[in-house]
Amino acid sequence: MSFLDLKNVTKIYPNGTKAVHETSLSINEGEFMVFVGPSGCGKSTLLRMVAGLEDITEGDINLDGKLMNEVDPSERDVAMVFQNYALYPHMNVYNNLAYGLKNRGIDKETIEQKVNDAAKLLQISDYLQRKPSMLSGGQRQRVAMGRAIVRNPKIFLFDEPLSNLDAKLRIQMRLEIKKLQQKVGVTSIFVTHDQVEAMTLADRLAVINNGIIEQLGTPIEIYDNPKSLFVAGFIGSPQMNFLDGNLKNKTLSAEGFEIKDINSDYEGEVTLGIRPEHLIQTENGLINLKVDLVEQLGSDNLVYGQLKNKKDFCYRCPGNQTIEKGSNLSLNIENNKHYIFDKSTGKRVN
Amino acid sequence: MKIKPLQIIAHIILILGVLLMVVPIWISFASSSHDSVTILTEGMKFHIGDQLARNYNEVLNEKGGWSEEVTAAKMFINSFIMALGIATLKVAISAMSAYALVYYRFKLAVPIFWLIFITLLVPLEVRIFPSYKIVSDLGLTNSYTGLILPLVASATATFFFRQFYKTIPDELLESAKLDGANGWSFFIDFLVPLSKTMIAAMFIFMFVYGYSQYLWPLIMTTAEEYWTVVMGMKIIYTESYEGVALPRTAERFAYIILSMIPPVLVVVFLQKWFIKGLIQTEK
Incomplete structure (x- = not known):
């Protein structure tokens, strides 16, 4: 006991x-x-x-x-x-x-x-x-x-x-x-x-x-x-990014991009969560971010911006990268680290 | 440093205020050091005369009253005992009842508090006959207990203690509880030391209240050995109407000056505490 x-x-x-x-x-x-x-x-x-x-x-x-x-x-x-x-x-x-x-x-x-x-x-x-x-x-x-x-x-x-x-x-x-x-x-x-x-x-x-x-x-x-x-949403700083999406046939379609081979049989409205630190810059990435503001913390930069649909989004990158305000970034999810939640109950589904 | 006109005016007002308080006392004191004939013929005095020791000795040790049994010294002692008893018990009872009202949240706490508060509307003078009846049925006339007991409940002090206890953070009680304090030790170890200043202030007020009681001792006491100072003052005044003797004006002044000493002593003695408390118990 x-x-x-x-x-x-x-x-x-x-x-x-x-x-x-x-x-x-x-x-x-x-x-x-x-x-x-x-x-x-x-x-x-x-x-x-x-x-x-x-x-x-x-x-x-x-x-x-x-x-x-x-x-x-x-x-x-x-x-x-x-x-x-x-x-x-x-x-x-x-x-x-x-x-x-x-x-x-x-x-x-x-x-x-x-x-x-x-x-x-x-x-x-x-x-x-x-x-x-x-x-x-x-x-x-x-x-x-x-x-x-x-x-x-x-x-x-x-x-x-x-x-x-x-x-x-x-x-x-x-x-x-x-x-x-x-x-x-x-x-x-x-x-x-x-x-x-x-x-x-x-x-x-x-x-x-x-x-x-x-x-x-x-x-x-x-x-x-x-x-x-x-x-x-509570654990992690800055807070995890949340995007609305739809899960069907193991394919998630979110705002302007798709993720395939999701490890879940759930179908319906979902919320996609991506931590700001689980993103990397690549060419032709899934997510396009228009930079509004950069917070330079020294060791890290916190990049705040908007997606195509005006949704707020945050990206955390090492402090040695220079990112201009107003530029467009193309981002991918690192190692496929994303979280999918049932939109109505908030329970994790993947 | 330049002195501003406003400061000068302020100081003049303050000095006038001080004079207003001090001059009558000084005149009483100075007059008490002459003999009665001088005062009767020449009016009150500003300077000290040569009869000081004689007058004060007369007042303190001469037996007075109808049966010539009681001295002023005895009356001072009586008043002091009565005021001390009233002040001590009033403070203790009010502090404890306020503690009960604030910290033990039983259902009737609020109505009971208001009931206590309403007793402010019924001062002793209003309930003097029922009070006398009860005390005399208990056989307490002509005793210190009878002088003190009916006056020991105080709505004002209960109210002040209640307001003060309400400002003490709950965490203090909770922390004390976890440290193993029970209801009684929280009161003794925390509330009493924290309300030192309150206690000192209340004690002063209540002492003066008890000391200046007139009607209650007058009704309560028939034996001269329980007479109090304020009663004695009346008796000293009436004395002059008897017979052909000269009014004993100088002794009256001496009596008045002496009657002021016990409350002044209490204030002076407790003021140390008062200020100490003010400096130390900031939170």
């Missing part, structure tokens, strides 16, 4: 909104699981149910073999890092870290040792006597994590902890969280709406939309093999 087990967990708010539909999920010990999805998709609700901050309407949550449904959050042995850190403003850093230990009746020397160890690990030893208001964003973030680590909980829960930081610090903290999790080896669930964060941190990823886990897998599995239109 796995470490954390969710069985048909459902959340219905008193006003009738169904925030989380029947969700089953198993997380192994030491695993770093990321819940990713747009805001309001129920990912935070799911996390808060694991923490015990929301009641479970239906279903069971098992942690380390024990049913958690009716267990008070203080008894669950979980630690959570909040989006705004929720540091205790009237206590100094030391007491912020020590508070949870004090409540568990641990003796003073042990507390001091544990707090000092955690502070050393997070490099906040110099700030132990300061109040949270005297710390920078990154330092507060560390204190919040220290507060979680020091208790040595069964599971870490992160609720969008990086969204209050500036871009540079966010990348740095992202790395540190990952390193720390590997060092401490504690099971973690991380909630984010940022797909880059999700891809970089996760051992496994759950893409959530409208209270349903759309797809569960390793980041690369999800990137390479999205099972639905939503997942395909």
Whole structure:
């Protein structure tokens, strides 16, 4: 049996909104699981149910073999890092870290040792006597994590902890969280709406939309093999290009071009997905792109333009290529990497 | 730096305001240091006289009242106990009831809050007879409990604490819960220290409110050993109509000055806290 087990967990708010539909999920010990999805998709609700901050309407949550449904959050042995850190403003850093230990009746020397160890690990030893208001964003973030680590909980829960930081610090903290999790080896669930964060941190990823886990897998599995239109559009940056088309007799006819020998028996209206990075320039390619705008990122160029039918389209090419605004590009799909989705249900068909 | 005309006008207004507050107190103080005859014949004084020690000693230690049993010092102590009890209990009860109203979302929380709020419309003076009846049936007349207990509920303070608790982010409670805090320890470890400034401010207001109570102690106490300062002030004034003695004007001034000291001390003492809290609990 796995470490954390969710069985048909459902959340219905008193006003009738169904925030989380029947969700089953198993997380192994030491695993770093990321819940990713747009805001309001129920990912935070799911996390808060694991923490015990929301009641479970239906279903069971098992942690380390024990049913958690009716267990008070203080008894669950979980630690959570909040989006705004929720540091205790009237206590100094030391007491912020020590508070949870004090409540568990641990003796003073042990507390001091544990707090000092955690502070050393997070490099906040110099700030132990300061109040949270005297710390920078990154330092507060560390204190919040220290507060979680020091208790040595069964599971870490992160609720969008990086969204209050500036871009540079966010990348740095992202790395540190990952390193720390590997060092401490504690099971973690991380909630984010940022797909880059999700891809970089996760051992496994759950893409959530409208209270349903759309797809569960390793980041690369999800990137390479999205099972639905939503997942395909959500994971990957810049976003996947979508074109309308029609599939018949294993032949896809899209806007102005055809792809033959499609590996699917589906027939009907479909959406064709092509990632901007899976295109190459050739002569007489399938797709003709009229360039409107080029974003030069240094390592890459992001080329935005329109197809013949005025449909927006994006192409990503290496940064050393010069592409003029207003020019016409002829593109082919690299290694036939394309995704076909049923237009009505959004399910992958090839 | 050049001083602008507007600044000069502003300062003049401020200085006038200060004088308006300070001058009457100074006149009272200065007058309290002369003997009564001087004041009666020459009016109030601006300078300090030579009777200071005598007047104050007289006021504090001379036994007064109808049965000549109570001294002003005893009255100060009574008032201080009453005000302290009222202020402490008012703050404690209001903070706790506001905590219940904000954090325990039971169905009747809102109606109960409004019910508490409506009691603002029924001050003690309006319900003085039923209050007296209850207290006297409980046998609490002529006791500190009787002086304090009927005045300890406060809708105003409950309202202020409620508004303050509502500004505290929910994450703090959730985080504390995960750290193993229960309902009681969240209140003691978080809400009380976070609302230090509120508590200090409320304590000051409620202390002054309790100290300046007149009607309730007047009705409540028949034994002179429970008389309070404000009652004593009335008695000192009426004294002059008895017999042929001269009105004891100088002692009255001394009494007034002394009666101001306890509330001033509370304000001065708590102001340190007040400012400390203001500087430290920024979020």
